[in-house]
Amino acid sequence: MSTEENIAKTIDGKTIAANIRTGIKEDVDKLVASGKRAPGIVVILVGDRQDSHTYVRNKKKTATEMGFVSIDCILPGNTSQEEVIEIVRKYNQMPEIDGILVQLPLPSHINEETVLNEIDITKDVDGFHPINIGKLAMRGRVPLFEPCTPKGCIELLLQSGVTIEGKNAVVLGRSNIVGLPVAMLLMNRNATVTICHSKTANLKEVVAQADILVAAIGVAKFVKKDWVKKGAVVIDVGMNTDENNKLCGDVDFNEVKHVASQITPVPGGVGPMTIAMLLKNTLISAMRRQGVEKL
Numbered sequence: 482m483s484t485e486e487n488i489a490k491t492i493d494g495k496t497i498a499a500n501i502r503t504g505i506k507e508d509v510d511k512l513v514a515s516g517k518r519a520p521g522i523v524v525i526l527v528g529d530r531q532d533s534h535t536y537v538r539n540k541k542k543t544a545t546e547m548g549f550v551s552i553d554c555i556l557p558g559n560t561s562q563e564e565v566i567e568i569v570r571k572y573n574q575m576p577e578i579d580g581i582l583v584q585l586p587l588p589s590h591i592n593e594e595t596v597l598n599e600i601d602i603t604k605d606v607d608g609f610h611p612i613n614i615g616k617l618a619m620r621g622r623v624p625l626f627e628p629c630t631p632k633g634c635i636e637l638l639l640q641s642g643v644t645i646e647g648k649n650a651v652v653l654g655r656s657n658i659v660g661l662p663v664a665m666l667l668m669n670r671n672a673t674v675t676i677c678h679s680k681t682a683n684l685k686e687v688v689a690q691a692d693i694l695v696a697a698i699g700v701a702k703f704v705k706k707d708w709v710k711k712g713a714v715v716i717d718v719g720m721n722t723d724e725n726n727k728l729c730g731d732v733d734f735n736e737v738k739h740v741a742s743q744i745t746p747v748p749g750g751v752g753p754m755t756i757a758m759l760l761k762n763t764l765i766s767a768m769r770r771q772g773v774e775k776l
């Protein structure tokens with residue numbers, strides 16, 4: 482009897498993202514060398530959530546390293562919805578801004594939908610505007626931008642040699658920013674997609690069908706070894722803290738690595754890809770808005 486133990490290949494999002502950033506930097510250098518503007522991005526942050534400030538700081542650092550013009554618009558927590566809308570409109574009008582990102586979540590007195598509706602769809606580098614999401618959800622329509630975290634998940638699959646077409650993909654979670662759009666991207670690439678959520682019956686049995694499993698529910702180490710089909714590819718979008726206050730995903734990595742064929746770690750998996758895809762979207766926007774088709 483064979484006692485050979487399976488250990489999944491770890492999908493190294495950190496390295497894959499670094500390579501993508503190198504390509505983006507080269508493209509920005511070419512753009513600037515051709516006499517065009519460097520890409521410009523503004524991040525609008527309302528309030529003082531510590532995690533949001535950390536993300537925004539990281540985005541600015543990375544964007545600046547890539548040669549982008551990066552503006553942070555940090556507003557106090559008591560900023561009114563009307564003031565935020567005025568600021569979005571101001572950046573809509575600024576020709577040197579190619580991407581507008583409103584950091585989520587917004588404080589509870591501000592209506593997220595109302596604010597996101599204001600972003601110029603040609604600058605919607607997050608891909609969160611209802612027109613862009615709507616196009617993503619329709620056959621034969623092409624959004625101006627695809628949401629960054631879902632796009633990062635697909636990129637990790639592609640770069641890891643995973644065939645998406647014809648596979649059973651199971652998505653845990655139905656959020657507007659991850660679960661829903663990642664399901665649509667997988668379906669557009671001809672996977673058979675099942676979306677699971679808190680009311681799904683026989684969750685374990687559904688998850689066990691997954692050739693590709695994307696976990697985006699926000700519950701630490703929720704997915705256990707006995708849930709996962711042998712040889713499945715597991716993409717963990719979770720950002721939770723464990724009992725030792727350490728960052729961990731929605732998947733119990735140390736268990737599931739014994740059954741999966743490939744698995745993303747947290748940190749070092751999807752997270753770094755999100756920022757790389759944001760910069761990629763902003764570069765695409767800067768090229769379009771300056772009439773550059775190829776570099």
Ligand SMILES: Nc1nc(=O)c2c([nH]1)NC[C@@H]1CN(c3ccc(C(=O)N[C@@H](CCC(=O)O)C(=O)O)cc3)C=[N+]21
Nearest residue numbers: 536582583584585586607629748749750752753755756
């Ligand atoms: N409008 C908007 N767009 C967003 O894209 C957006 C947002 N709002 N709100 C918050 C979430 C969260 N998010 C992350 C980005 C990068 C990492 C990341 O790089 N994580 C690293 C390091 C994490 C660490 O060490 O703290 C990793 O996973 O390895 C994580 C989370 C973007 N978000």
